[in-house]
Amino acid sequence: MNIKEFIICELDDNSYYPVYPGNMENIDYVAIFFNDGFRYVYRDGASTFIEKLKTIYKDGMNFERIELSLDNENDLAYMSEPYDWSKKEITPEIDALIETQSTIELCHRDFLGYVVMTKENLFYLLLKWEELCNKKDLYILIYKDDKDLYDSTSFDSKELMNMFLAEHGQQEENERRIKTESKSTFR
């Protein structure tokens, strides 16, 4: 397995915070969801949350810093940034899409930054994160593999995590990030 993209989350005061490489990448939205939305998931348990996504939250939900939208026709899950009206020009078309809650269309028009994965992949991640959060290792690594699937694993030391990244084709990128490491501003 080769890793195509990754982001490291670090345990601090009982929560995991993303350690950003500095430039926003698609996988960063997964990390924001993990940091922001997963608190609600963890509260009731991942299985209960998944059941709710299949029933009362079928089209997704908004959190403080991330929006989860489900495309049930194509079995896809979108994690996107919230609307920021000051950031981009609002055309009448964009305005109507915001008003009618067409978040997925706004993603397709690049009005919102987002990441997309299959619903199955999302449900897998939710269950995996619950397992990893219960372990309380120092680091959780979120990554996209060469089959474009998102996965996570945890490490109780930086050395073990660095070794894992090196074994899966990300030694150079990881070393580059260590040199320019900037921690999340969301703590």
Add this chain to the structure above:
Amino acid sequence: MIFHLNSEKIIDVERLKSIEGIEQIDKYRDYTNNFTDPAKLKPEEILYLNLCDWLEPQAIKINAALKKRGGIKVIDPVSKAEVIIEKYDLYHSLLGEMKPEFLNNVTKGGHLPIAELKSALFETGEIKSLGNGFFDMTIKRGSNKRLKSYFPLGTNIEEAVVMIEEAILNEEFVKYIKPENLSIEKALKTTEKTFEVVHKINQKFSIHINNGIAKFYPNAL
């Protein structure tokens, strides 16, 4: 409406149980096990559900009248884009959206200025008059800050619908908003269309129609 402005208890649980086919209510039906567990509801959610109950008979009457006359046609005289509105989504347009536990969605829809509902939900900001009683207001929910346009204070549901219909009939000022990612040929064939209409009092409205169901709002853009 005053009777329904109650955020302490569901005014008529049996009536709410009997309302069928309204997505905004059904979400809470599932959440509260058909309203048998109202203790799960926050005051804002109770207020919203009471207002849904208040809206329901009026929405039925307005949509029945629309159906009886065969709907209302919206047509852009320039692009020739047209669509027939068969039903109004008055819950979205006038009360807005709310989801159990996650109140962030309430920034979507909801253009009737019900002060009690707005103040229970939002941190509100600057108010700017659009003329004729219409106004824009900045609202904030979580990290989502936006400007929203409202009908004049005191507008009732029937009046709001009448204004929209009068603007649709002001045909010379009906404009189809073509999606940027579609050619005009493809866009005209879709069942989802957005129009801008202008009332004779010069207030602009946007109407989004998807498979015959219209969502609408006053608009400053």
